[in-house]
Amino acid sequence: MSFEQPAGTWMRFLSLAGWVTMIAWTAGNLWPPINHDAALILDAADRMLHGDRLYVDIIDMNPPLIFYLSAIPELLEGWTSLPSTTWFVLLVMLAIVAGALACRRLGHLLVPADQGVLRQAMPLAALFVTAVFPDYDFGQREHLLLIALCPYLLLAAARWQGVGVSRSLTVGVALAATIGFALKPTFLLVPAIVELALLVRRGWRPTLIDPVPWLMLVLTGAYGAAVIVFLPEYLSFALPFGLEIYRPVGNGSLTVMLGAYLTPIYLASPLLVWAAWRWSKGAIAAMLTLPLLPLIASAVMQGMGWRYHAMPAIAIAIWLGLMLAAELVDRLTLVQGRTLMVARLAAAAPLVLVAAAWIPTALAYSPFERQMKFTDSNVDDVVAYAAAVREAGH
Numbered sequence: 425m426s427f428e429q430p431a432g433t434w435m436r437f438l439s440l441a442g443w444v445t446m447i448a449w450t451a452g453n454l455w456p457p458i459n460h461d462a463a464l465i466l467d468a469a470d471r472m473l474h475g476d477r478l479y480v481d482i483i484d485m486n487p488p489l490i491f492y493l494s495a496i497p498e499l500l501e502g503w504t505s506l507p508s509t510t511w512f513v514l515l516v517m518l519a520i521v522a523g524a525l526a527c528r529r530l531g532h533l534l535v536p537a538d539q540g541v542l543r544q545a546m547p548l549a550a551l552f553v554t555a556v557f558p559d560y561d562f563g564q565r566e567h568l569l570l571i572a573l574c575p576y577l578l579l580a581a582a583r584w585q586g587v588g589v590s591r592s593l594t595v596g597v598a599l600a601a602t603i604g605f606a607l608k609p610t611f612l613l614v615p616a617i618v619e620l621a622l623l624v625r626r627g628w629r630p631t632l633i634d635p636v637p638w639l640m641l642v643l644t645g646a647y648g649a650a651v652i653v654f655l656p657e658y659l660s661f662a663l664p665f666g667l668e669i670y671r672p673v674g675n676g677s678l679t680v681m682l683g684a685y686l687t688p689i690y691l692a693s694p695l696l697v698w699a700a701w702r703w704s705k706g707a708i709a710a711m712l713t714l715p716l717l718p719l720i721a722s723a724v725m726q727g728m729g730w731r732y733h734a735m736p737a738i739a740i741a742i743w744l745g746l747m748l749a750a751e752l753v754d755r756l757t758l759v760q761g762r763t764l765m766v767a768r769l770a771a772a773a774p775l776v777l778v779a780a781a782w783i784p785t786a787l788a789y790s791p792f793e794r795q796m797k798f799t800d801s802n803v804d805d806v807v808a809y810a811a812a813v814r815e816a817g818h
Contacts, residue, residue, distance in 0.1 A: 438775045439548060442548045449555060449791075450520060450556075455798070458512065458563060459564055461565075465486065472495065473495055485665070485666025487607065488651060490565055497515060525547070526593065526597055527547045527578055528547035530581075541751075541754045545749075546747060549742075553570065554570055558732075558739075560793075564735070569605070569607055572601045573614065573736065577618070577714075578708065583622055584626075584710075599639070602639070602640045606644055610722035610725050622634075622637075680726075680729040685729070686724070686734050689720060689734075696748070697716075706751075709747055716740060753773045
């Protein structure tokens with residue numbers, strides 16, 4: 425059974441409105457300032473392109489991949505009139521849209537046509553947690569991980585159920601996920617858990633012929649080997665030095681574990697996990713529970729207690745909650761069959777669910793507060809001075 429035509433048209437219109445609104449929302453990040461860590465890494469990438477050696481002249485504990493990725497907007501700045509910060513935001517926006525479109529395509533493969541609310545809500549919710557929810561953490565490494573993680577989890581659900589996915593979509597999602605997981609060593613906990621669960625579910629034979637784990641394993645291994653061979657200073661000096669410097673700054677793993685950002689996930693997880701594994705009909709909800717523990721562990725292991733460290737775990741929990749709510753609406757409106765009026769009300773559900781998650785997020789994190797205050801600050805003077813110094817060739 426599918427939506428009656430008027431209700432289906434109304435749902436598509438509302439979904440399109442949600443897509444346009446949330447993509448436009450990300451454009452607010454084009455106004456300064458961008459995230460401070462993203463800006464610092466962009467500056468380091470610029471220095472690297474001008475001859476400074478990574479982990480020798482540029483001391484940072486981040487693995488090298490993020491610097492090479494950040495070199496792309498720096499190169500684009502040299503070829504165009506747009507600054508690297510603008511290019512950075514535009515490229516992240518492009519990745520967000522590509523990830524949401526991949527989620528939409530995978531959702532249509534995974535969700536039956538009669539679950540119209542879930543079909544439409546899935547990519548909308550993925551767009552919400554990657555485009556709106558990050559707020560000032562836009563462009564952080566955890567944000568980049570989250571962008572790649574959402575389609576990877578849906579691809580894992582398709583592999584879990586044995587649903588056929590095109591080779592181009594499979595390879596594209598796997599490549600993006602490999603890049604995302606390689607940004608920090610602790611991120612590798614996520615594919616380890618997901619792929620282990622798939623191995624247990626499917627057995628050895630399907631795993632041996634599945635290109636995804638082998639592609640990710642080979643690329644990650646090649647990257648690790650390249651770091652050891654070409655950037656030995658990272659392991660011998662930069663990483664130990666960074667850990668020593670940051671240890672007194674952090675709040676400690678126990679404090680982070682019991683902190684304000686992770687505690688709500690502990691409270692919500694039992695119900696989410698129960699609903700995903702016992703109540704939900706599909707593999708999608710079950711698959712979204714798998715990264716919760718490794719993402720929490722990643723935040724705890726970093727020992728700082730900063731919001732962006734916990735952001736992927738919170739975002740996946742929100743996405744899972746929205747998916748379960750969308751599935752519930754589909755079940756309730758199909759109990760006696762959809763009348764035209766009920767179908768029209770259900771058509772609005774995807775956007776309503778996302779809006780319900782949007783409101784408390786906006787109340788909690790004051791969207792674009794730093795951008796609005798930037799023009800009244802004295803940062804313009806600092807930026808002008810830095811530009812003058814760079815122009816002088818210092």
